[in-house]
Amino acid sequence: VxxxxxxxxxxxxxxxxxxxxxxxxxxxxxxxxxxxxxxxxxxxxxxxxxxxxxxxxxxxxxxxEVDEFIYHESLVHPALLHHPNPKTIFIMGGGEGSTARELLRHKTVDKVVMCDIDEEVVEFCRSYLEVNREAFCDPRLELIINDARAELENRNECFDVIIGDLADPIEGGPCYKLYTKSFYELAVKPRLNQGGIFVTQAGPAGIFSHTEVFSCIFNTLKQGFKYVVPYSAHIPSFADTWGWVMASDAPLALSAEDLDLKIKQRIKGENRYFDGKTFSSASILSKAVRQSLDNETEVYTEKTARFIYGHGTAFKDNQD
Amino acid sequence: VxxxxxxxxxxxxxxxxxxxxxxxxxxxxxxxxxxxxxxxxxxxxxxxxxxxxxxxxxxxxxxxEVDEFIYHESLVHPALLHHPNPKTIFIMGGGEGSTARELLRHKTVDKVVMCDIDEEVVEFCRSYLEVNREAFCDPRLELIINDARAELENRNECFDVIIGDLADPIEGGPCYKLYTKSFYELAVKPRLNQGGIFVTQAGPAGIFSHTEVFSCIFNTLKQGFKYVVPYSAHIPSFADTWGWVMASDAPLALSAEDLDLKIKQRIKGENRYFDGKTFSSASILSKAVRQSLDNETEVYTEKTARFIYGHGTAFKDNQD
Amino acid sequence: VxxxxxxxxxxxxxxxxxxxxxxxxxxxxxxxxxxxxxxxxxxxxxxxxxxxxxxxxxxxxxxxEVDEFIYHESLVHPALLHHPNPKTIFIMGGGEGSTARELLRHKTVDKVVMCDIDEEVVEFCRSYLEVNREAFCDPRLELIINDARAELENRNECFDVIIGDLADPIEGGPCYKLYTKSFYELAVKPRLNQGGIFVTQAGPAGIFSHTEVFSCIFNTLKQGFKYVVPYSAHIPSFADTWGWVMASDAPLALSAEDLDLKIKQRIKGENRYFDGKTFSSASILSKAVRQSLDNETEVYTEKTARFIYGHGTAFKDNQD
Amino acid sequence: VxxxxxxxxxxxxxxxxxxxxxxxxxxxxxxxxxxxxxxxxxxxxxxxxxxxxxxxxxxxxxxxEVDEFIYHESLVHPALLHHPNPKTIFIMGGGEGSTARELLRHKTVDKVVMCDIDEEVVEFCRSYLEVNREAFCDPRLELIINDARAELENRNECFDVIIGDLADPIEGGPCYKLYTKSFYELAVKPRLNQGGIFVTQAGPAGIFSHTEVFSCIFNTLKQGFKYVVPYSAHIPSFADTWGWVMASDAPLALSAEDLDLKIKQRIKGENRYFDGKTFSSASILSKAVRQSLDNETEVYTEKTARFIYGHGTAFKDNQD
Missing domain, CATH: 2.30.140.10 (Spermidine synthase, tetramerisation domain)
Known part of the structure; x- marks a missing residue:
């Protein structure tokens, strides 16, 4: 001893x-x-x-647990609040359940389709994440195990909001094809109702890290949508500022006061992170990031993907 | 081998x-x-x-090296730009030299008094930090080795801007007495010219960490100044969002456009971080932080100091 | 995501x-x-x-789990094999149960008294360490929750072997008083039967680390016993060579062949670590350690305790 | 700040x-x-x-610095002391210089050929390792930059002792071909004088780690030499026990007293680690290691190399 x-x-x-x-x-x-x-x-x-x-x-x-609300409120509420009456939502990925949880707090929402490729992750989260238990049981939630692109292409219906809650575009990862110009044009836009909004998580958006994928996702969406709004928030557990990009062919311009009013009207319970002023701050990017987004010329295609640190399974498998 | x-x-x-x-x-x-x-x-x-x-x-x-400009531009430029004609500046601490470097970029500035207690740190930084070498040689810089409080109390002159570039108020650290209500009232305000502005770094300001000292510094300054503006920015190397508080008895309200104009008129060279929109974003705090600052009741006095993680030398010495 | x-x-x-x-x-x-x-x-x-x-x-x-057999076989078997007929054993500490497990493999052993101060650790190990479950149920085992010194002083009976399976003598730790000359003279020796053997774990015994406590425990035992045998073995999970000291007033001199014969006669099952040659190697210390033990002059008393790295609860409590 | x-x-x-x-x-x-x-x-x-x-x-x-003497004294002195009159020595590898330093302490030694493949490592060590500076200047040292096998094959002369101070046999590493049966037979033995001794470092030799390469190096040498002596020592900075194997067609059997006498006669200065008793202990392996060496059947050939943790450059290059 x-x-x-x-x-x-x-x-x-x-x-x-x-x-x-x-x-x-x-x-x-x-x-x-x-x-x-x-x-x-x-x-x-x-x-x-x-x-x-x-x-x-x-x-x-x-x-x-302690700060996922920042990510999920930021992913969900800006798009839904900017939409006049969001009833049907499609989530690409989102198997954790937290995105669905935030969506289902919106009184306007009738139907949420969550399409994740990994059934076991979904089951795992359903079992272990108590905070999302209620969401997984909500009758408005339709859970599909499939590749999001295949699912979008095969469905006939359109949605008011489509949400990209996918892994970052990593070399060999399963998701990089879901960030390309052609995907947005051929799979996403055709499945949006008129006035529909697309929003996606967009990787790290810190003063240095935003060049990894954020600026390029922003620029790629700019090719296909009339109105594109990038925004960001510091997430302590990620040790970085994170980014999201919202895009639509309808204008995306609500004041902080408008947003606060809609939050009161439409969202059950109290937001922990998101309100009108928070979005005002989040959607004004700092000088360096703003300039870098303005000057970005790269567009994600299947051939020119830009990757962040790390490698996915497919890449690894190719090396073995 | x-x-x-x-x-x-x-x-x-x-x-x-x-x-x-x-x-x-x-x-x-x-x-x-x-x-x-x-x-x-x-x-x-x-x-x-x-x-x-x-x-x-x-x-x-x-x-x-790669991101100190965020901290130092945020500490210096908002206060100087909000002042109509800042000529004389007093830095409490700042031995690293970067605060002086940013100050000396302002064409209006005639005199910068930098008062740091640790001569060896100053010498160390003067020798090793090439980026501040020019600032250390600028004839407008007066370097004093002294306790900032003693120095402020003993000087007769007043300043347009006083800047707190001190260590956080840590138990046993050298600096916690320089964050108290009485210090602000008895040492700082009497040394500000009319319309003068005080600004201080104010510790971590993240969604959780802002309760450590940021909210209390804000509330303490509210006791003594008519106008108090808290703002924050994510600093990657600190793995957190950082906070500053600017305070004055004159109004502190410039638009992003005003700030951009003054930057052009008054600051030599190009800012890497700070511009009008950046400050708009930085000075709109997110919901949780805003509410927490509004509800803060604690005021720093010598008896009720609140401390962040860690202990300073004096505390340690008492334990040995 | x-x-x-x-x-x-x-x-x-x-x-x-x-x-x-x-x-x-x-x-x-x-x-x-x-x-x-x-x-x-x-x-x-x-x-x-x-x-x-x-x-x-x-x-x-x-x-x-994978290498505790090195420690426990080394602690138990040399003393028991060097004793002509060990029937009664007293363990100071040993709450983990592994020392008892090794003892109870000896066919000569009638009674093992295990005296540990921390009932909860004993219960914890009894519940979680399956490898010792059988030992904890052996009817020859008498488990006492008490301070080992108090227990030894209060019992009238004597033992053939007394085993020190205690924490190292750490400043403020519970055990350093159980390594002193006076403890050995007043509590241990009076409770040994004639020809009895005392053995104790003796801390790290590496080429540098043996000066922490090993050499001093050796020298302290030399003051009170005629025959004292230090030995050591590398324990991978400890990242060091470990030491034990065996002491008696009867000679401790068996050849590797003698030991192997006695192992065959007396020990049920197969040893994983210990045999005659292993002990030959373990009991020949390398040059530097040997010289250092020969030259050691310090003796543990309650006043001159030497400590290894770390501090126990009592020390900590004094600082709070 | x-x-x-x-x-x-x-x-x-x-x-x-x-x-x-x-x-x-x-x-x-x-x-x-x-x-x-x-x-x-x-x-x-x-x-x-x-x-x-x-x-x-x-x-x-x-x-x-603090414990390399354990490795280098163990590598050099047993072989040289077991040789009746070692005059000429060949070191495969050894660019650090410490092996040469220990060799050159032997009064019998006339010539040391050190053959390392990496000139820059040799230059680096010559410049930075003050403890070997004298050895690098010794006129008895002949330094060759070459592959050890090529050098041995091309030289006509024979040596009294050949020393393998090479990296472990790692997949893709430069050295695994210098541990094979054919290398020992075709390159080493022909270059040994009659009565000559070969010794090599043989990787980790801990109770678990000895199966990585130690047992196999031992078994491979047993195929080619009449007398083979494995021994080991704990090296604190390696966090493991290390192994060496000495091999010859002449008997390798000196008592601790013989060794101590020869140390006194032949070696200048005082050994810090090695003496007769130390070698007695080091050359008696513990039960598990002994059994494992006895039962080892694998022999290193160029086709059946066994590797320890890690990959060398060549392996890596093949993956890129």
Missing amino acids: KGLSLKGYRKSCWYEEEIEENLRWSFALNSILHTGATQYQEIALLDTKPFGKALVIDGKLQSA | KGLSLKGYRKSCWYEEEIEENLRWSFALNSILHTGATQYQEIALLDTKPFGKALVIDGKLQSA | KGLSLKGYRKSCWYEEEIEENLRWSFALNSILHTGATQYQEIALLDTKPFGKALVIDGKLQSA | KGLSLKGYRKSCWYEEEIEENLRWSFALNSILHTGATQYQEIALLDTKPFGKALVIDGKLQSA
């Missing part, structure tokens, strides 16, 4: 993520709630001291 | 900081340029891969 | 121990099986990738 | 090595003295707190 050390002196168990090759971010752990591998990815649910329960897929933090 | 591993496989040398007890932030290292100890603190200058040269004092990153 | 990284690229969850202030040892984690705090210490049972289940007390690895 | 933390509270700069995929070993750093890349490998010289100056090649610690 070895010597005692100072009680509580230092934490012993850590989750550690390489944000980039040269940058690490580590959370003290309470416990490892679950680990496993699906057909597509490795998943883990951790109980972390600084950020609560954390969903990790393929070694990357996806969502942390 | 032991076996070879995969070339370039993983970085071997790391700088690691405990942001909180349960949260770590690590940068791959190129080299350790200098380490040493002054009368007051331990200092190190590191060459890091993700953030360039990094100044570390007492185990806490102070400033990183 | 953030980007995918290279599958299986790097481990994410780690147990990390500071062996010394400047030296860390980290194991990838499968899971955190249990954590808790007793009256005396913080305990955790981890499932580690390199070393299997690991028992951690107050942030220090105590015992790892 | 951010808040002060507890002075000296925790070390900030670390060298970190993945000993295996699931096991890390980290040293606090004083400084990074030099980093660079040669034609063959990446090299770094670090100043570490726990182990002094450390030479790191391709992310693996090769040698640390």
Whole structure:
């Protein structure tokens, strides 16, 4: 039996993520709630001291209990509030359930189609993420296990809002084809009702990191939509500012006061992050990011994809 | 001789900081340029891969080459631009030299008094931080080694702008007495010219971290000044959003266009971070932070200081 | 949902121990099986990738599934085999149960008294360490919750072998008083039958680390016993060579062949680590360690205790 | 300027090595003295707190100032002392210079040929490792930059002792062909004088790690030499027990007393690690390792190489 050390002196168990090759971010752990591998990815649910329960897929933090509301409120509410009467929504990805949860808080919403490719991740989240349990049981939710592109192409119906809650466009990852100009033109726009809005998560949007994919997703959407609004918010557990881009052929221009009024009218319960002023701030990008988006010339096509740090399974498999 | 591993496989040398007890932030290292100890603190200058040269004092990153401009432009330019004609400036702390560097870019500025308590840190930064070399040589800069409070109390002259570029109010740290209501009333306000502006760094201002000291600094300044403007910005190397508070008895209300015009008229060279829209975004706080500042009741006094994670030397000395 | 990284690229969850202030040892984690705090210490049972289940007390690895046999076979078998007919054994500490398990493999043994101060650790190990379940149920085992010194002083009976399976003598730890000359003279020797043997774990015994406590424990025992045999073995999970000291007033001199014969006669099942040649090697210390033990002059008394890295609860409590 | 933390509270700069995929070993750093890349490998010289100056090649610690004497005395002295009159020595590898340094302490030695493939590593060590400076200047040292096999095959002369101070046999590493049966038969034995001795470092030899390459190197040498002696020692900075194998067609059997006498007669200065008893202990392997070596059936050939953790450059290059 070895010597005692100072009680509580230092934490012993850590989750550690390489944000980039040269940058690490580590959370003290309470416990490892679950680990496993699906057909597509490795998943883990951790109980972390600084950020609560954390969903990790393929070694990357996806969502942390204490601040996922920032990501999901930012993804969902701007598009739905800018739409005059959003009734039908299509989520590409979103298997975690939090995007559906935020959508189903909108009183106007009749139907949410959530289309995720990985059934096991969906089952995993349905079982373990209590905060989304109610959403998974909501009769307005239709859950489809399929490739989002195939699903969009095969369905006849259109939607008021389509939401991209996908992994970033990573080399060899499953998702990069869902960020291309042709995908937006051929699969997304035809499935939007008139006045419909598309919104997508758009990767890191920090003062340096926005050049990885954010500026290019913005520019790609600008090719296909008349009105495109990029916005961002700092998410502590991601150790970065995150970006989203909203796009439509109808104008996207509500004042902070308009937004606050619509929030009151349409959303059940209280938002924790999003309100009119928050969006005013989020949608004014800082000087460097703004200039960089203005000057971006690259457009995502299947041939010119730009990738962020990391490699997906397909890439890896090609190397083995 | 032991076996070879995969070339370039993983970085071997790391700088690691405990942001909180349960949260770590690590940068791959190129080299350790200098380490040493002054009368007051331990200092190190590191060459890091993700953030360039990094100044570390007492185990806490102070400033990183690639993004210190966010902190220093945010600290300096809003106050100077809101002042009609800022000629004389007093910096409490600021030994690194970057605050002076930004100040001296303002054509209106005649005189900058930089008052730092730690001569060795000042000498260290003067020697090692090339980016501030010119500022240290500027004849408009008067460098004083002294306690900022003592210096302010002993000087007869007043200033157009007083800038707090101090360490956070930490238990046992040298600086917490420079954040109190009585200090603002008895030492700062009497040394401001009419229409003068006080601005201070105000610690982390993230969605959770703003309750550590930011909201309380804001509330404390509200007790003594008619107009108080809090604002914030995400600083990647700090892994958090940072906060500043600007305060005056004269109104602080310029539009983005006004600010852009004054930048053009008054500041030599191009800002990398700060412009009118950036400040619009930075000065609209998100919902949770805004509410929390509105509801803050605590005021810093010498007896009720609130502290952030970590302990300063004096605290430690008491424990030994 | 953030980007995918290279599958299986790097481990994410780690147990990390500071062996010394400047030296860390980290194991990838499968899971955190249990954590808790007793009256005396913080305990955790981890499932580690390199070393299997690991028992951690107050942030220090105590015992790892894959190599605890090295420690426990080394602690138990030399003393019992050198004794002509060991029937009654007293364990100071040993709450993990592994020492009892090894003792109860000896056919000569009639009675094992295990005296540990921390009932909760004993219960914890009884519940979680399957490998010791049989030992905890053995009718020859008498389990006492008490301070080992008090127990030894209050019992009238004597023992053939007394075993020290205690934490290292750490400043403020519960155990340092059980390594002193006076303890050996007043509590241990009077409770040994004639020809009895005392053996104790004796801390790290590496080429540098043996000066922490090993040489001093050896020298202290030399003051009170005629024959004293130090020996050591590398324990991978401890990242060091470990030491034990065996002491008696009867000669301790068996050849490798003698030992192998007695192992065959007396021990049920097969040893994984210990045999005659292994002990020959273990009991010949390398040059530097041998010289250092020969030249050691310090003796543990309650006043001159020497401590290894770390501080126990009592020390900490005094600082709070 | 951010808040002060507890002075000296925790070390900030670390060298970190993945000993295996699931096991890390980290040293606090004083400084990074030099980093660079040669034609063959990446090299770094670090100043570490726990182990002094450390030479790191391709992310693996090769040698640390405070304990390299254990490795190098163990590699050199047993073979030279078992030889009746060793005059000429050939070192395969050894560019660090420490092996030559230990050899040149032997009064019998007339000539040392050191043959390393990487000129830049040799130059690097000659410049930076002061402890070997004298050895590099010794007129008895002949330094050759070449592949060791080619050099041995092309030379006509024979040697009294040949020493393998090579990297472990790693997949894609430069060295695995220098551990094969055919290499020993065709290149080494023909270059040994009658009664000559071959000795090689033989990788980790811990209770678990000895199956990586140690047992197989032992078994391979047994195929070609009449007398083969494996031995091992714990090297703290390697976090493992290390192994060497000595082989000859002449008997290798000296008592501890014989060895001590020869040390006195032949070696200048005092050994820090090696003496007769140390070798007695080192050459008696513990039960599990002994059995495993006895039962080893694998022989290194160019086709059946067994590798330890990590991959060399050639392997990596094939993947790119």
